[in-house]
Amino acid sequence: MPWVTGPKKQASSSVSSTMATTGILSPEQISSFHDRGVLKVDFSLDSDLLDNIVEKVHPYYSQEYRRGELVIDRVQDAWKLVDEVRQLAVHKSVTSALEQLLGRKPLAFQTLNFPRATEQQPHADVLHFNCEPGGYMVGVWVALEDIDEDNGPLIYYPGSHRLPEYSMQDFDLKPGFDDYPEYEQRIQSIIQEQGLSPEYGLVKRGEAIIWHANLLHGGAAYKDRTRTRHSQVTHYYFEDCRYFTPMFSGKHRRRYRFPFWIPETNQYTLPEDRSLPAQFLRRVINKLRGG
Secondary structure, eight states: OOSOSGGGGGGGGGSOHHHHHHSSSOHHHHHHHHHHSEEEEEOOOOHHHHHHHHHHHGGGSOHHHHTTOOOOOOEETGGGTOHHHHHHHTOHHHHHHHHHHHSSOEEEEEEEEESSOOOOOOBOGGGTOEEESTTOEEEEEEESSOOOSSSOOEEEOTTGGGSOOOOTGGGTOOSSSTTHHHHHHHHHHHHHHHTOOOEEOOOOTTEEEEEETTOOEEEOOOOOTTSOOOEEEEEEEESSOEEEOGGGOOSSOOOEEOOOOOOSSSOOOOOOOOOHHHHHHHHHHHHHTTO
8 A cells, every 4th residue: 555644654665765765756755745645846857848838738728718718728638639748747757756656657647738727626636536455646737837826826735635535425425527516615614624724836837746646636816817827737547456436436336447548658559439339348347346
């Protein structure tokens, strides 16, 4: 199990002392991540790579955004369209650091590119992406420009990864997105009840923020709406797990997922869109596996 709290700490032995002293991260950074559930890192990313991502993803944002309208926009899985997005998602410095943190090989499976702040309500990624054994999922947010208190930084609650992994059923809510606003309200109540204190992701261009799957995080106020806040989020699972989506899982039945891992090179073939027979087969597999 990942090194997070209580008996899980013992598993930190899977992260060797050699990796901790010779890898991307220091022992202090690794310890900080497990204590706080979040870590800021400067990976010394190539400036041209960041510029190319901003420039090449731009045509894929909505027409409303490109006309200058104040809309919240994003492009999911732009790595399929812009190779520089893929390069950042599988950047060796990033994946090496993640392997140091959790002792398993990270597997990138989703990218999200944003031109502006989102003001998204606090949530935990574990509601959307979970696995067996638990704890092997992280998000990595990379600033593609300087982020300050005015252009909508991330907001997160250090230590909140130690809370229970809340599902929709824990709040007597139905699986799916219909009750998601109520989930957000319940999370806000927990933040207040637990007296959690927020921190803000004030980072320079090229710096990254890594968060644990159960860390409560969202988007802070977007004060200066004339400014952009270009960023890229990559979500990672880790090898040797079974993966599922709690948002669409029932109390006694899990919706398992079979991700297409973002390739480490540009030599790959994307899977074809699932046909109806393939979708039916996947449902059968999920049912047989209890999902």
